Amino acid sequence: MRKRxxxxxxxxxxxxxxxxxxxxxxxxxxVTGDAYVDHxxxxxxxxxxxxxxxxxxxxxxxxxxxxxxADLARLGRPRLFCGISxxxxxxxxxxxxxxxxxxxxxxxxxxxxxxxxxxxxxIVYTNLARQAFPGxxxxxxxxxxxxxxxxxxxxxxxxxxxxxxxxxxxxxxxxGMGERSLVEVAxxxxxxxELVGIRGSAWIASPDTPGDHLPSYEDILAxxxxxxxxxxxxEQHVQRAEGVLLQAHGNRLLAIAPPAEPLTTAELDAVHxxxxxxxxxxxxxxxxxxxxxxxxxITAVRGCGGGCSFCSLALHQGRRLRSRSADSIxxxxxxxxxxxxxxxxxxDVGGPTANLWGARCTADPARCTRASxxxxxxxxxxxxxxxxxxxxxxxxARESGVKHVRVASxxxxxxxxxEPEFVAGLTRDFVGGQLKxxxxxxxxxxxxxxxxxxxxxxxxxxxxxxxxxxxxxxxxYVIPYVMSAFPGCTIADMRSLGxxxxxxxxxxxxxxxxxxxxxxxxxxxxxxxxxxxxxxxHVARTDREREDQHAALVGRRSPPQKR
Numbered sequence: 169m170r171k172r173x174x175x176x177x178x179x180x181x182x183x184x185x186x187x188x189x190x191x192x193x194x195x196x197x198x199v200t201g202d203a204y205v206d207h208x209x210x211x212x213x214x215x216x217x218x219x220x221x222x223x224x225x226x227x228x229x230x231x232x233x234x235x236x237x238a239d240l241a242r243l244g245r246p247r248l249f250c251g252i253s254x255x256x257x258x259x260x261x262x263x264x265x266x267x268x269x270x271x272x273x274x275x276x277x278x279x280x281x282x283x284x285x286x287x288x289x290x291i292v293y294t295n296l297a298r299q300a301f302p303g304x305x306x307x308x309x310x311x312x313x314x315x316x317x318x319x320x321x322x323x324x325x326x327x328x329x330x331x332x333x334x335x336x337x338x339x340x341x342x343x344g345m346g347e348r349s350l351v352e353v354a355x356x357x358x359x360x361x362e363l364v365g366i367r368g369s370a371w372i373a374s375p376d377t378p379g380d381h382l383p384s385y386e387d388i389l390a391x392x393x394x395x396x397x398x399x400x401x402x403e404q405h406v407q408r409a410e411g412v413l414l415q416a417h418g419n420r421l422l423a424i425a426p427p428a429e430p431l432t433t434a435e436l437d438a439v440h441x442x443x444x445x446x447x448x449x450x451x452x453x454x455x456x457x458x459x460x461x462x463x464x465x466i467t468a469v470r471g472c473g474g475g476c477s478f479c480s481l482a483l484h485q486g487r488r489l490r491s492r493s494a495d496s497i498x499x500x501x502x503x504x505x506x507x508x509x510x511x512x513x514x515x516d517v518g519g520p521t522a523n524l525w526g527a528r529c530t531a532d533p534a535r536c537t538r539a540s541x542x543x544x545x546x547x548x549x550x551x552x553x554x555x556x557x558x559x560x561x562x563x564x565a566r567e568s569g570v571k572h573v574r575v576a577s578x579x580x581x582x583x584x585x586x587e588p589e590f591v592a593g594l595t596r597d598f599v600g601g602q603l604k605x606x607x608x609x610x611x612x613x614x615x616x617x618x619x620x621x622x623x624x625x626x627x628x629x630x631x632x633x634x635x636x637x638x639x640x641x642x643x644x645y646v647i648p649y650v651m652s653a654f655p656g657c658t659i660a661d662m663r664s665l666g667x668x669x670x671x672x673x674x675x676x677x678x679x680x681x682x683x684x685x686x687x688x689x690x691x692x693x694x695x696x697x698x699x700x701x702x703x704x705x706h707v708a709r710t711d712r713e714r715e716d717q718h719a720a721l722v723g724r725r726s727p728p729q730k731r
Contacts, residue, residue, distance in 0.1 A: 518577025
């Protein structure tokens with residue numbers, strides 16, 4: 169009979185697990201809309217381990233019932249605060265498709281079952297925390313809070329919504345990667361200090377707070393174009409990392425501090441080498457699909473210099489790249505080999521953009537005005553290290569017990585083309601039959617709105633990829649990700665893209681209908697009906713037109729495939 173894992177290796181989720189550790193009270197309770205997987209790819213468990221390493225007693229309540237505060241209350245009132253996260257996805261995106269239809273599954277739930285978290289989870293969980301622990305500070309975090317920190321357009325209700333901080337009635341909202349800011353919250357509350365002014369946070373401020381004013385909630389309601397102004401200012405705020413932004417909501421004022429400083433390489437190494445069990449909590453009896461996808465993968469880089477207008481990565485993780493050291497990654501590989509089920513295959517070594525591992529920016533962030541390090545062309549201030557990345561992959565492949573090393577993360581083909589030897593090495597040794605790339609579209613005007621580079625570069629990459637495969641006698645394929653119904657894209661544009669596929673005899677499989685997620689520039693364009701310069705653009709708003717754009721590519725009317 170297989171021995172049941174010792175649950176005391178996980179952060180406590182029950183009173184019995186607290187007692188097993190000799191604890192009578194938590195310092196901090198973390199609540200998440202995801203199942204509890206003690207793995208560095210899952211944000212709340214990672215932050216729990218960071219706080220634990222600082223000496224705090226941390227417990228986790230995962231996917232609590234939302235019709236009663238009993239699940240939150242089962243661990244008792246924490247001494248310092250309750251931290252709330254919807255999980256690794258915005259709860260509305262987790263629940264609904266591009267056509268606002270309910271999804272039938274949830275990759276972050278045991279058995280992949282939908283319905284384990286509520287709509288607008290941060291609001292619901294905060295209300296539960298208030299019922300369970302009257303007067304206890306409540307702090308919001310995670311992607312849902314991060315991208316809804318200011319007034320934002322909500323696709324699922326087709327409305328402009330206030331900052332999540334006002335709707336949830338929490339004490340503080342943390343945005344971006346939360347290691348520094350969450351530790352500072354704990355330290356300040358432990359010392360009896362106020363929470364105002366923490367980098368990477370937003371709070372409800374007094375009317376005399378100094379800072380730069382964004383268009384107010386009422387301004388944007390009256391003139392949707394102002395959402396673009398606010399979104400572009402927030403984007404620059406993340407990049408420049410200075411100054412306080414203010415946004416009025418009626419007679420109340422939202423204040424947003426500069427983002428927290430990114431972790432150094434040594435700090436990022438230390439976070440990923442905390443004592444994770446790298447497994448779901450033993451209380452679960454069904455598999456968790458999201459865990460299966462990352463179980464044998466390694467996060468090597470954080471942040472994204474792409475700045476694509478539809479993507480939240482740069483807004484949440486920042487554009488300033490931070491990479492782990494090769495030695496730390498090697499130590500993680502050795503840790504993987506001790507895990508049950510290890511077969512010798514590393515499924516991924518990467519992050520938002522795998523071939524930007526080791527890249528560094530030599531520009532002064534406070535003076536940089538670019539929205540992207542890669543668009544319209546590679547910034548000369550960004551120094552890439554693709555040869556070093558290839559050397560890292562080869563070093564891992566030589567490690568005893570490792571049979572295969574693959575790269576499944578996003579690869580920027582425009583960056584890769586600057587070093588053809590990198591493309592050749594990647595293709596020969598680290599592509600497991602299929603390489604996923606994201607040209608997104610072929611029409612120059614649409615690509616410009618997306619902040620994606622010339623489609624001709626994608627064609628160049630395909631030729632180099634094919635040549636390398638012929639030379640080494642391998643049969644491998646590129647799987648292109650493309651998008652329909654993007655703001656500014658017409659049915660004629662989709663037919664043009666579809667013709668490119670037909671000329672090559674390709675049947676596109678990875679097609680995503682654009683979903684206006686909160687906080688992005690593309691979502692602001694969707695809401696405003698214009699580009700960042702204020703020029704009117706076509707917007708496919710109805711489900712009928714969105715389906716028509718998709719059908720122009722796949723040749724039939726059907727909901728888009730999930731991406």
